[in-house]
Amino acid sequence: MAQLWKKDAPIISSLLETDVYKLLMLNYIFRYYTNLRATFSFINRTDVDLLKYIDIEQLRAELAHVATLRFSEDEISYLMSWGMFQTGFPENLRNLKLEVPKVTKTADGKLSVVAGGLWSHSTLWEIYTLSIVAELYGRGKAKAEGYAETQLYDSGMGRLLAKVDFLTAHGELRGSQFALRRRFSGLWEQEMTETLLEKTNFMTGVSNVRLARDLGVEAQGTNAHELPMAAYAYARGKSNFDARNSIYQTLVDWQELNGQRALIMLSDTFGTDAFLAKLPDRFAYDWRGFRQDSGDPIAFGEKVIKFYQGYGINPAEKLIIFSDGLNMQKMLDIYSHFTGRIQVAFGIGTNLSNDFGFISPLSLVMKLCEVNGLPTVKLSDNVVKATGDADEVAVAKRIFGYETTFSEQVVY
């Protein structure tokens, strides 16, 4: 069909058009942070003037449409069929009425999108907002530069087929696509996914719940930095002692809720070294493995292998999911390095869903910036990726004894 954009249809037409980990986290939030108020703010990490390409009224209309959506009974039944959600989850989903985020042009002309209210509401806006902004930007940029839809499609498909060849040649690579948030468009995400499913053995699942359902594949995801970030900020409003330990309480709660499933530790929020330094032993035994999302993936994997060996646990029983700005060659390098020593899987996103050559994907994020009025902070294993107020970053570095110096520019 060579089509990239739906004409006269909203970009998001179902609340399932979100990453599965958002719904797993929603289940956690409903249980442990029912009353927490949390604000997500859209941040454009680039110098690109988005409002040159995006009509702010169109963005508002797309977001307003999302706010009219409800989880349908079919969708709720589908989710409950996984056996992952609490008994009260359907009722919570039925009661969910999202409020439209505030979209403004700041004094210095930048696009601002802020979603406040209960965490259980604002968390959902991250994916809807990012995917809408990314798609509107792609359309606007194509128009401004005079790229025709078929021209872009052909370019994207050419690049995708080269990846198909690569993945066919390296059938040992396995992973999930975490491609929703920075996809070029919804239609392209679907076509790309269908193509890979049809032509390769790479894909074990997709993060996009709507797509997983429509294509009959597994919805795959873990959990995000927002969990330890919220736990830390809330706890730091009590004491630094609680703040230091909050990241482990998140694990306790998550395991209590999820049993044997989705037990993947995201260790880099305040630095993996600090995370491992005081990690209670039980998590080494109970959890399936780690997700690597910043820093040097090889150094990370070696650290994790050593960590398990320190417990007499065979690392080959455990898993690392790599998800930090991957492409084909990076996946192969990582896989080749670790094969046979520890299980390796990939969550690859933007390189699959927004790689057209003519138009580059942007580093756009929508971040949790405060909970109950308390500022959040993230350090990560890459000093460039630290977020939050400078004073709060300094305090967090002290609390966690953060000494990481690894620095690498973020592409997207």
Added chain:
Amino acid sequence: MAQLWKKDAPIISSLLETDVYKLLMLNYIFRYYTNLRATFSFINRTDVDLLKYIDIEQLRAELAHVATLRFSEDEISYLMSWGMFQTGFPENLRNLKLEVPKVTKTADGKLSVVAGGLWSHSTLWEIYTLSIVAELYGRGKAKAEGYAETQLYDSGMGRLLAKVDFLTAHGELRGSQFALRRRFSGLWEQEMTETLLEKTNFMTGVSNVRLARDLGVEAQGTNAHELPMAAYAYARGKSNFDARNSIYQTLVDWQELNGQRALIMLSDTFGTDAFLAKLPDRFAYDWRGFRQDSGDPIAFGEKVIKFYQGYGINPAEKLIIFSDGLNMQKMLDIYSHFTGRIQVAFGIGTNLSNDFGFISPLSLVMKLCEVNGLPTVKLSDNVVKATGDADEVAVAKRIFGYETTFSEQVVY
């Protein structure tokens, strides 16, 4: 001497002029809630127009003087000699620089005193503010009504000596004076205490730390509603589940800090029935007893006796400290009812330190009203004593299944 008021000297001249439980709670706050921000607000529960009797500038000057005070090394050594405080407590006390509360006349002409900032600071203002306001009110009222100092003194001493006779006749009564906050004056509190120490065997200790040190008696106190109120409000900003359980976490933390000492449960913050309903068993065994501060003292004691019997614990090993608006006859009635069945002690305040006949003590309080921007609430065992926003009170009643109907007007 027949003197009630110090001339040309500040009302508070040492930071030890506070209830001992404030310092025990300060130790707890430094450890568990170092970063919590908390606001205390002065509330005049009566219709008396305080500003008719109190010069607002004089009040500001008295409070400003308190803010100039520091814990001296002598005072810190005295406190540390008890063996009750953490190793970091002296340094925390040395670093403590209080900020003067905001004193204003509200639009409707009422006196407002608000102390904000860190909980470890604002908590201390309760006692300093109340004792200053009470003393300034007494002076102003006496002046307005034309009562001479000696006339008041004689009246107060006459009433005190009648109490001496009563306590001599009932030598079995034992208690502490919790009389600082609503005392008529500092001089009177001291004279009253010396009189009782000299002429009776009643007094086992005093809550006023400065007085305890100066008179060489034990500083006695337990803990206050602000602990579960703060824990609840903070936890409710997370979930109602955490809010319900927060009151027990306070006990865990308190015991961890205090070992075998000061283990007296204050059960009425959200209703004693709700408190006992889910109280973990360990507290029945580990803690020394309860403090009764609202509702019907006889019904309370019977409930506590039954509670201990339910564990096969002999109530005679346990203690109830009664502290709710006591006078001589009330103490005798309570003692007579429970003697031999459970240990009974008293914390008697205003009836000893502000009973002059000509001038009545006022029901003045300074209450914790919010923490980290989250509203506090108290229910108590007397529906009249509930405090907080009406919606929040309703939510708390649901969370705790509060069904108390006991109602009794508060005298002071």
